Amino acid sequence: MNLMLRVGTEVRFLDSVESSQILHVGDRRGTILPARRASGGKVLLATLPHDQLRDLYPDLPDHERATLIRELDDVRARGYALNIDGTERGVSAIGATLRNGNGTALAALSISAPSARFGPDRVGFFAAQLKAAVREAEQALADFPDA
Incomplete structure (x- = not known):
């Protein structure tokens, strides 16, 4: 499990908890x-609203920006995002937004796993585990609406 913040067009990993399985994704802190x-x-x-996305990626070609916006609309509707070998070959992840008591997005939690263990049949399992972790963290944050 990873905790990360978005800084501009990048995400920074603040903390990680590694799996106890022999084949696992290592600590991502600082990545x-x-x-x-x-x-x-x-x-x-x-x-983010679409106009803010355009401001973040002013040099992205129009067709790539349109593809990104469509993907983010799907993410918003689904409630989680997938990264299948998108940042590192052999590593996949599922992420969800962590919000404070006012509903403001603060950070993201993600579960990373070797792609060999992250087939389409496992997405539901990982999504349920991630939603439970987010729910628990958000309950703890509910007492701090200005966090």
Whole structure:
């Protein structure tokens, strides 16, 4: 499980908890990735209005920006984002937004796993685990609406 913040067009990993399985994704603390490729970055970008996305990516060709906006609309509707080998070959992830008591997006939580263990049949399982973790964290944050 990873905790990350979006800073401009990047996401920064603040904390990680590694799996106890032998084959796992290592600690990502300190890692910086493009927000539009990382699952946590995608969910945080999906909280922004389209005009703000255009401002963040002024040099992105129109067709790529349109594709990004469509993907982020899907992320918003689904409630989570996927990154299948998008930032590192052999690593996949699912991310969701972490909100404070006022509903403001603060950060993202993600679950990373080797792609060999992240097939389409496992997305539902990972999504349920992620939603439970987000729910627990948001309950803890509910007492701090200005966080």
